[in-house]
């Protein structure tokens with residue numbers, strides 16, 4: 145068993161009631177914290193280490209005294225600011241909201257991608273359909289074909305979220321992947337081509353083939369116009385969920401990064417079986433996923449676990465983030481064998497190497 149969330153149910157009744165109110169008011173706290181950040185109040189407090197009065201803040205921010213007071217009082221209740229001698233100061237939590245990259249990326253993703261659609265979570269859970277997706281895109285059943293055409297701010301925050309968690313692991317992951325000098329890599333779900341480009345940048349002759357949906361392949365092509373990429377990256381448009389189609393074969397390494405978590409158990413196992421069929425004796429499958437029970441810190445486990453409801457309401461209605469045992473079970477059921485596992489790559493990733 146993992147070590148996280150062992151302090152659950154250790155609070156007094158009074159403390160527990162307070163915790164319950166924090167949950168009941170979470171959407172309000174969230175939006176106020178975001179407005180504090182986006183409307184410049186946190187920045188003003190951050191720059192003025194000796195604190196600011198309400199009047200001083202009102203003269204610096206283009207909001208009414210009323211609006212600033214509403215923001216400040218909720219922020220006070222949420223430990224985002226503190227008050228001493230009628231002056232307001234930013235707290236450590238406030239500083240994380242303003243300056244910490246992970247917090248910024250998570251907050252933007254939750255505001256732009258998830259906030260409206262999570263209203264439809266009940267229906268999504270009942271129907272196993274991304275019922276919230278219609279709030280940001282009316283044309284698709286899952287978020288993936290919609291990614292390239294989502295409104296700019298939504299698209300930007302989705303990609304920043306996705307890239308923050310995987311890019312962070314790429315420098316270490318690249319070393320692991322290139323360790324035995326593979327000649328060919330198949331990057332399934334290659335997205336904007338970030339990993340494939342990094343492979344080219346860090347090797348002399350490894351060739352990469354990106355497989356993704358047509359909309360993503362178009363984006364990846366746009367991102368790989370430089371000659372060195374053109375020579376060594378190729379593309380295949382393929383809906384990987386079409387199980388009647390074989391996975392391209394003959395690759396030394398098949399790379400699945402934050403890809404399997406897009407699918408449900410049945411499709412993951414079918415997909416892994418097809419990957420197995422495409423592999424020779426010497427091919428290896430590298431799966432990179434953030435596994436919540438393999439994290440160093442509970443904060444990471446918290447972020448990963450709470451990405452799952454996005455999959456339910458917004459992405460597809462049926463997938464989630466894995467814990468280690470689940471992923472291990474899918475790999476075994478597909479007839480693959482775990483050869484090696486490396487955890488704590490970047491801020492939250494694990495790589496499971498299978499043969």
Ligand SMILES: C[S@@+](CC[C@H](N)C(=O)[O-])C[C@H]1O[C@@H](n2cnc3c(N)ncnc32)[C@H](O)[C@@H]1O
Pocket residue numbers: 288289306307310311332333334335336355356357360382383384385400401402403406
């Ligand atoms: C969460 S992103 C991961 C991207 C990248 N591998 C990374 O680590 O950042 C999942 C990728 O899988 C692709 N994808 C989702 N469903 C797919 C399908 N049915 N067939 C092919 N690609 C798919 C998406 O378009 C997206 O590029």
